[in-house]
Amino acid sequence: MPYVSRSSDGAINGVFEQPQPGTAEEFLLDDDPAVIAFMSVSPEVSSVSARQFRLMLRRSGLLDQVKAWVAQQDGETQDAFEYSGTFVKDSPMMAAGFKAMGFTPQQIDEFFTAAASL
Template sequence: MLKFAIFTDDGLPTAFYSEDVHGCRLSPVFGPWPQRNRYGPVPEPTDDEANPSAPIVGTEDDPEQIPPVVGHVANPDCLIPVDAIEITDEQWQELISNSGRRRWVDGKVVVYDPPPVPPVIPDRLSRRQFRLQLIDAGLLEQVEVWVSAQDVRTRAAYADSGSFLRSDEMLLAGFDALSFTSAQIDEFFAAASTL
C-alpha cells in the first residue's frame, strides 16, 4: 500500500499516512461486467449435422471474471490529507528511523543536522544552587568579601534570600563588580540550574 507524509516548509515530516490504515486515496471505477454467451439446448443430430452445437441465444454476466478497471475517482472515506506527499516504503523507513535527522528536499530524503538547542536560562536559582555554583566557579570568597563591603540591605538580601532572581538589581550589581557580561551571567545561571 502507498505511504504519504506531510512536511513543514523546511522539509521536516510532521505526519505519516498509509493507505492500509487511512484508506485508499482513489477508488476504482469498474467497466461493464465481462459477458459470456448463453446457449440454448443442443438440437438433435441430423444427417447433415451429426454433432450439433448449442445455439447462442444471448449473453450473460460471467461470474468467473471481474469487471475491468476503467478509471479512478477520489475516495470520500480516505483520511489522507490532500496535501500529503506520496513517499516510497524506503523513504518512509528512512524518515521514521532517523526522526529529526532527515528532511524532504526536492522529492528526496536528505540528511539533516539540526541546530544545537540553546540552553534554557532559568530566571531564578535556589540559595543552594547559587552558593554551590559560586564554589565551583571559585568565586565564593571574592563574592563574600564584596558583599561584606555593601550596605546593610545588600548584606541582608545575600544572607537571607531563599532564591536569587536573574533580574534582581542587587544581584546584577554584584555580577557587575565581578566584571561579568550578560552572557557570563547566563552561563552561571545555566550551570547552577543543574546543581
C-alpha cells in the first residue's frame, strides 16, 4: 500500500513506497482521479547534462547562434559553456543566454524537458 502526501486541498503531492514525513498510508486505485492527475503532471526538469543540452541546441538549430553569443561573453561564461558537465536552468548564465535568444519561460521549460529525454 502506498504512502501519500497531500496538500491542504486534498491534491496528491507525492506517492512513496515507504513512510516519509508528512505522509499517510492510503489504498489508491489506479483509476483514482487524484492518482491520474498526479501521474499526468510531468516533473519539472531543473538541469541536464552537457551532452543533452548541446544535442538539444543542435536539434533546435540553435548551436551556432548560441556559440556566437557565448563568444561575445566574458571568459567565465565561455569556460562554463565549454567545460560544464551540467547545465542548470535557473543559473544566471542560462537566464542571460535564453533571454538573448528571445525564449519565454515556457519555451525554456520545454527546451529542458526535451533535452532531458535525449
